[in-house]
Amino acid sequence: MAVQGNRGKTQEVLSSLPLQILFYLNGWYYVAFWICEALLFIYKGNVLPYPSANLISEWILLVFMAALEAVRLFMGKKGNLTERVVALLLSVLLGIAMVFCHIYLLIWQTYVLRAEIILNSIQLTFLGLEMIFSVIAIITFARADTYS
Numbered sequence: 001m002a003v004q005g006n007r008g009k010t011q012e013v014l015s016s017l018p019l020q021i022l023f024y025l026n027g028w029y030y031v032a033f034w035i036c037e038a039l040l041f042i043y044k045g046n047v048l049p050y051p052s053a054n055l056i057s058e059w060i061l062l063v064f065m066a067a068l069e070a071v072r073l074f075m076g077k078k079g080n081l082t083e084r085v086v087a088l089l090l091s092v093l094l095g096i097a098m099v100f101c102h103i104y105l106l107i108w109q110t111y112v113l114r115a116e117i118i119l120n121s122i123q124l125t126f127l128g129l130e131m132i133f134s135v136i137a138i139i140t141f142a143r144a145d146t147y148s
Contacts, residue, residue, distance in 0.1 A: 014140050015080050019133040023077045026126040030069050033119050037062055044111050054110045065101045083141050088134050095131045
């Protein structure tokens with residue numbers, strides 16, 4: 001006897017295309033952001049009277065931010081494509097941590113250059129848009145699980 005499959009049944013795709021585009025573009029922007037920040041730290045370390053302890057701690061923060069952003073983007077992309085609420089929620093929580101890291105780079109860093117203000121502002125815009133679209137996607141996924 002042949003087993004009857006899901007022939008003729010369709011399932012609605014709930015993944016958010018704008019969110020996926022934002023994750024993709026932010027991945028490329030973050031690489032450029034990180035390279036520019038690293039070059040700016042090298043510049044500041046050589047030109048400005050930067051305390052060595054502060055420079056080392058800010059380098060550690062920059063490396064930590066790169067790892068955190070990689071995990072956040074991975075969880076966000078996979079959560080959106082697989083329509084998993086937990087992965088997207090984790091991406092939003094990591095996004096909140098990233099917002100605080102960027103605010104540190106904008107306000108509390110030892111020396112803040114105008115280029116850093118521009119770079120961090122663009123990254124904060126990406127983070128804000130991604131978190132808004134992620135919350136919308138989480139609500140959409142949660143509703144679909146409830147009514148299916």
